[in-house]
Amino acid sequence: MASHRKSRxxxxxVAGIRTPALATAALTSVALxxxxxxxxxxxxxxxxxxEVEKKVDDLYRQAGSATEKYNAAKExxxxxxxxxxxxxxxxxxxxxxxxxxxxxxxxxxxxxxRTGAAAPDTATFLLADTPQDYFDxxxxxxxxxxxxxxxxxxxxxxxxxxxxxRQEATESLEALTESQGDLKTAKATVQRKLAAARELLSxxxxxxxxxxxxxxxxxxEEAARKAAELARQQAAQQQAQEEAxxxxxxxxxxxxxxxxxSSTSTAPADSSYATKADKALAFARAQIGKPYVWGAxxxxxxxxxxxxxxxxxxxxxDLPRTTYDQVNAGTTVPLSQAQPGDxxxxxxxxxxxxxxxxxxxxxxxxxxxxxxxxESIYYDGESAIHSVVRPA
Numbered sequence: 001m002a003s004h005r006k007s008r009x010x011x012x013x014v015a016g017i018r019t020p021a022l023a024t025a026a027l028t029s030v031a032l033x034x035x036x037x038x039x040x041x042x043x044x045x046x047x048x049x050x051e052v053e054k055k056v057d058d059l060y061r062q063a064g065s066a067t068e069k070y071n072a073a074k075e076x077x078x079x080x081x082x083x084x085x086x087x088x089x090x091x092x093x094x095x096x097x098x099x100x101x102x103x104x105x106x107x108x109x110x111x112x113x114r115t116g117a118a119a120p121d122t123a124t125f126l127l128a129d130t131p132q133d134y135f136d137x138x139x140x141x142x143x144x145x146x147x148x149x150x151x152x153x154x155x156x157x158x159x160x161x162x163x164x165x166r167q168e169a170t171e172s173l174e175a176l177t178e179s180q181g182d183l184k185t186a187k188a189t190v191q192r193k194l195a196a197a198r199e200l201l202s203x204x205x206x207x208x209x210x211x212x213x214x215x216x217x218x219x220x221e222e223a224a225r226k227a228a229e230l231a232r233q234q235a236a237q238q239q240a241q242e243e244a245x246x247x248x249x250x251x252x253x254x255x256x257x258x259x260x261x262s263s264t265s266t267a268p269a270d271s272s273y274a275t276k277a278d279k280a281l282a283f284a285r286a287q288i289g290k291p292y293v294w295g296a297x298x299x300x301x302x303x304x305x306x307x308x309x310x311x312x313x314x315x316x317x318d319l320p321r322t323t324y325d326q327v328n329a330g331t332t333v334p335l336s337q338a339q340p341g342d343x344x345x346x347x348x349x350x351x352x353x354x355x356x357x358x359x360x361x362x363x364x365x366x367x368x369x370x371x372x373x374x375e376s377i378y379y380d381g382e383s384a385i386h387s388v389v390r391p392a
Contacts, residue, residue, distance in 0.1 A: 049208055053215060056197050057380075060367045063193035065351040067294040067303055070186035071322045074295065077179040084176050087169035094162040101155040190294055194368055223376035227360025230377075233336060234359075276315040276392045277341025283314035284355050284363040287372045292365040297321075302365045302372060304353050308343055311355055311363075315341075317392050323353045330391035338388045344377050345386040356388070 047055070204212065287310075290301055297306035305326055309319045319326050326343060327350050333342065338356050346352040354364030357374065365372045366379075377385060 049204075049211055049215070052200055052204065052208075053212055056200050059193045059197040059200070061347065061351065063190050063197070063294065064304070064367065065349055066186055066189040066193060068305065068322045068324060068351050070183065070190055070295055071303070071305065072324065073179060073183040073186050075321045077176065077183050080172065080176040080179050084169065084172040087165060087172050091162065091165045091169050094158060094165055098155070098158040098162050101158050194294075197368075220376070220379070223378040223381075226378040226382060227376040229360070230335070231359035234338075237336060273339070273341065273390070273392050276312075276317060277339065279315035280311040280317075280341050280355065281357055281363070284308075284311040284357075284372075287311075288363065288374065290365075290372045292368055292370050292372070294368060304365045307363075307365045307372060308353050308355050312391055315392070319391060323350050326353060326391070327387065327389055330389040333388050333390050335385065335388050339390070341390075341392070343389045343391055345389065346380065346384045347386060350386055 201209075284307065287298070287302060287307060292303060293301035294303050295306075296302050298310045302310065305321060305323045308326060309321060312319050319329050323345060327345050330343070333339075338344070340356055340358045342356040344354050344356050344362055346354075352364070354362035354375075354377065356362050356377065360377055361374055362377050363372065363374055366375070
């Protein structure tokens with residue numbers, strides 16, 4: 001008799017521990033989903049190439065700022081050390097004079113003691129550290145000769161001046177210690193920023209480095225376009241000025257020599273500046289190809305303000321060491337009126353400078369890892385330009 005029980009279907013069960021194929025598939029799916037979930041944030045955390053470029057630029061800019069602080073601290077330290085050394089030498093000389101005055105007083109006291117011309121209290125007075133305390137003793141002052149009084153006055157004056165200079169020397173040494181601390185801090189900051197920038201760049205693949213180079217090329221092309229536009233504007237402005245000058249000359253030719261005298265009054269100043277600027281530019285051009293080194297002032301390497309300082313020194317003009325001070329060492333002029341030799345400053349914190357050569361171009365020491373070169377003043381965008389200063 002046939003059985004009425006239905007046969008068990010073949011294949012795996014929908015539920016239970018006896019379905020290894022389905023369980024394995026489910027576990028595999030869960031594992032893959034988990035790996036995908038874990039992998040996604042890692043991919044998202046990796047910065048884009050544009051972000052890396054911006055971060056590196058920011059680090060180099062911060063290093064430039066720290067470099068100028070280092071330069072300022074170094075200059076301050078040198079001045080403070082010079083002042084401290086001078087004060088220490090002065091204290092030594094004054095101490096010698098004080099000892100000589102003390103010896104003279106001692107000889108007077110000894111002579112009076114031997115001859116009995118004065119009581120032993122006189123010797124105590126003359127050899128005391130503060131003889132001023134005894135001045136109110138009229139009977140003792142009456143016993144002194146004029147020469148002795150002069151010696152006492154000299155001793156007191158020497159002692160007072162020596163104490164004052166010793167205090168100044170102490171304060172100067174404390175200031176020197178503080179300057180050295182600032183110098184050390186600024187140096188460490190520069191090194192830390194540069195190391196961070198190098199680390200970011202080292203993590204780029206060859207393809208990413210190629211793309212970064214392409215982005216930089218695009219920026220340079222845009223900067224060159226802006227420079228050419230400025231050159232055209234300046235040329236048109238120059239032409240308009242020359243035409244106006246010609247019209248003025250022709251109009252004043254019938255007014256006598258007085259008019260011609262006034263028209264030539266500004267020429268010597270312009271000519272003098274142009275002569276100095278030519279010398280500064282000749283020096284700057286001779287440095288092209290030399291490496292940027294933070295804190296360097298030549299002759300083998302330069303930072304930005306070290307180059308501009310050295311260039312204008314070659315023209316006989318002494319500029320301060322840092323960008324913070326150089327920006328105040330001349331007359332500010334509009335960018336449209338920039339002339340060769342003018343200093344172009346960058347960024348709100350005035351941490352970079354180049355020397356203008358005309359046609360929207362400059363010579364500068366850009367940043368670590370680069371060399372002194374000619375480049376558009378728009379190399380980091382128009383908004384990066386802070387001001388233009390005519391130093392001479």
